[in-house]
Amino acid sequence: MTAPAQPTARDRRRWERYLVNERAEARVYRQLAARREGEEREILTALADAEGRHEAHWLHLLGGEPARLPRPDAGTVVLAWMARRFGSIFVLALAQNAEARSPYESDPFATPAMAADEKIHHEVVRGLAARGRRRLSGTFRAAVFGANDGLVSNLALILGIGATGVAPQFVLFSGIAGLLAGALSMGAGEFVSVRSQRELLEATEPNDYADDALPHLDLDANELALVYRTRGMPQPEALERARLVVTAAQGGAAPVPRSADRAAEDDVVGSAWSAALSSFLFFASGAIIPVLPWIFGLSGLAAVVTALLLVGMALMATGAMVGLLSGGPPLRRALRQLLIGYGAAAVTYVLGWVFGVSVG
Template sequence: MTDPAAAASTAGESTPRERRRWAQYLVNERAEARVYRELAARRSGAERDILGALADAEGRHEAHWLALLGGEPASLPRASRRTMALGWMARHFGPIFVFALAQNAEGRSPYDADPHATAAMAADEKVHQEVVRGLAARGRRRLSGGFRAAVFGANDGLVSNLALVMGIGATGVASTFVMFSGMAGLLAGALSMGAGEYVSVRSQRELLEATEPGELAGGILPDLDLDANELALVYRSRGVPEDQAMDQARQTLHRARRSEPVGSHTGGTHLRDAQEVVGGAWRAALFSFVFFASGAIIPVLPWLFGLAEVWAVLLALVLVGLALLGTGAMVGLLSGGPPLRRALRQLLIGFGAAAITYLLGLLFGVSMG
């Protein structure tokens, strides 16, 4: 808590620049608390309680800056663009986007370097980052399988078909040939991506099931010889240290001989969590097919609308560039990373591939000419 006497003394000795900074902190804390309360109102159970506790913590930080300012200022600045973006996304999008942005924002707290922020406040922000990271992880697990297939499918469709039409167009062939080549690339790529995603996800799930430990049938446990270490060896094979494995074996046999439930030894929760991250095979295949096709159609649109030569190429580059920036930024948001950097990375990869095939197309066009 902030000492009122110390706060009054600090406020009297503060500079206008410091007071402006404190006022900015004040409005940011209020806005962040409002975001957490808005999210809490849409959640239930543990998530609602966690978000409410985060809002209360931001309220304590707000009280600190209010005390330093000596009460409510006559005028306050606007909240930072980052905080305003969090509020807008909290009202219009799902919480996973907000959690991802908040996770990144909490990790860049200015309180570590500000002498007027308490050590407890700086520590709070670090803890908040981990709390929000945990909440974001829940959402990522729920959509990771389908989302991964959608993002990879869309990006593959954009990049591969852009490279295809750029390369073929550079050879100087007729516009209709470029268009039909692009449509053929769309269909072939979408089918290949869908089939490949199904096989990949199905294989991952089967691998997880094969490596998951089996159940220990309760009926056989009372007949085991503890001194022979069979049950302890089971636990040791699962990574339990030798001394702990023997203790766990004794406890299990003791419960089994008294006809008590011995519990599960399989870690089935871990299997379910892992399978949730991997996702369903058919769902991933459908997402991959649809989003590859939706991405792959974009480079072909100029030729479908009757454009040709340089105008078709320029429009295709603009459309694909915007789409790559969008998908890259979305991946950045959801991963808690900087959206602009991820967006530019996607753009450079896509345009780099297109540039290579375009140059090859020019080379082959000159050779055949």
């Protein structure tokens, strides 16, 4: 795109905004880099340097440092604030979305290289965020599932019971019982699920059962190559691998590291204990919210409306967090969670009303 011959005052104001945003984003990446080590620190530092190149472009067009500069965009300010106070996974998820919204592709004063840089930066940040998501996903899945299950199931339970016209004390007792029963069930179920999945993965990994037989195998006629083929190696590679292992074993050399033959266990499985504890605590923290109005003495329609408002805010918060961490639109995820939760509660409320009397 060809830039206009004479930039306007509006163009200069836009350049100044780009300038402060580039500086703010560079600071975010450097703050994140300071909390990392090794490769991730190098990647984040390189991203900050790239933002510096873009900053230099706008400074050149402005003819030097302006006397006054605007504040960075609100999203960039939030990003910088989070970078100083929270874990990098949240910041990287926000930065991923910010890089995807770069205006350079349609700005006549931005170079094609700058627009291309922003697209590459989006992929780099997405890759860094993906590492964090993989490390977090096992426990995070249990936590989000537990919290939402507690919110929705206990709201549905107490609304369904409350709609029958029973005493407020009975609604409160039902809510507490549902909290404890659900939290224990979620924790136990998550523990068994994750432990079973981990045991299944461990059962598929190589072991040392046949290691003592390796020195006695015929170098040219042995079935060790079949072992490697069952692990997914092509036939030529499996044959070569078998010859190397047998030769090393017969010569008394150090064995080939078993890690070279073993598929790495999937990190997304996570820890059974941490998943169980997360499920228990997050279910309980979600399930207590719809009970709060009855705990504080409300009853009837006032308690129902208050519970709906509290649960609605919590559902939107968890939905927005899922959207943020997944790189999707937080508002859309929040509304989806809200509709699902309210839909389930509405069904049980109607059933309770049909079999009893209306609330109040």
